[in-house]
Amino acid sequence: MKIEKYANPARFLALQERMQPWLTGSAAFIIAIGLYLGLVVAPPDYQQGETVRIMFIHVPSAWNAMMIYTSMALCSIIAIVLRHPLADMAAKAAAPFGAVFAFLALATGSLWGKPMWGTWWVWDARLTSTFVLFLLYLGYIAVWQAIEEPRRAAAIARIVAIVGFINVPIIKFSVDWWNSLHQGESIFRAGGPTIYPTILWPLLVMGLGYTVMFFALEFSALRTEVLARRIRQMEIAEAQGS
């Protein structure tokens, strides 16, 4: 898919109308399968018992939270370098969803941590950087709320997205300098995943489901942003005309 072809907002709207039902439908379908695999098929963990099932909604949320901020930073760079008209709007539309997934990652992680490690919270690398990521999302959203002029807001928001993105690995690294309680990498390792297939498959399916769910939400929200800009132009024209 050539991205440039859909730079024109009208063409994006046409694409969105065609794709939205598919995105929404497949998201629901994949998540349904994931829930079945995770809640019915997968056996309880030898050590953790049923609480291991929280992983199937915790990890996909965290993956989404990180992926969405990365895409916001990319959109901001594209907005600066290529001046793509949809880039800023795509980032703006994505931010609230990113904040939601970051919050869910923190909340479900906390609910998983209490029975597993006996504590609701600990300041290790993963948790701290996820919490900071949540704050960065709020800051980004606040920029759009606080600045009225859209082009100025976009200029500031891009800076916030890019600087924030650089900061997330820095925070992860700096807190990792200290002791870490959080589970080490068990999926993206050189030797391949170390978790059992019965647990891995529901996790991957839910991960895919959450990702598609985000795209479904993002397409819809981006459409709303494009139409909102149209409305603003018309309101300005109307105010000037009358």
Next chain:
Amino acid sequence: MKVLAALVRRDLTLALRQGTGAGTALGFFLTVMVLIPLGIGPDQALLQRIAPGALWIALLLSVLLSSDRIFQADFEDGSLELMTMGPAALEIVVTMKGLAHWLTTGLPLAIAAPLLGFLLNLDAALIGPLVLAMGLGSVALSLLASLGAAVTVGIRRGGLLVSLLILPLYVPVVIFGVAASGGAGGVNIAGPSLMILAAIALVALVTVPFAAAAALRAYLH
């Protein structure tokens, strides 16, 4: 070079004449360092353990709280707009302003820190590392604070926004700063932490001017 010196001298003169910046920051620093032992209790061993961390937090907050004046006055009376048309690039102006803020706020507080550390029964052996780490780290703190000031210069009541944006950036500075001050982990990691702190300060020196200048340009047009 003369232009750079002139920029720094201007801000320093203004700060000394108005006397608000450094005084406010120092006052806040003092207040926090007096209230902490009052709030936590007289357990000397406990106070000694938390002394480096508490000092860093007080330093950080003082720098952050005094940062909104970096660009505000010049933005409001139009001087900032004039500076963009001057002989120095806006990035240089931003760097010099950040530097001036450091000279009037960050550095004095870093020097005063050991004195106030005695209020927290600071281990005398840590004074050297503390001053060094704070001297270096306060550069990063001032620069990052100037970035927050630039991003919010045109926003009324931008305080919450500054906190949301800049406190995340302060996290690595605090973590490595405390480690370099010999707190929480002892002197073994102080050396490498100091190097990383220096690296952070250098990275900030190189990247903040561009980001802050871009933010200011958004408000000036």
Next chain:
Amino acid sequence: MDLTAPHDGFVYAAYGLSFVVLAVTIALNARRAQVTARRLAELEGRHVPRRRATPRSVSA
């Protein structure tokens, strides 16, 4: 799945919270889309032009 395992309250809470939060998110998103579409239809019904009648002057 054992429906009354130890610590099962945590599992219910986690899934329940996720469901509620995501449902609210989806609902708010849909509502915003609806409001926008309605406002746009209203403006287009009044045949409001999308561009200004007079061209904008070139800005820096």
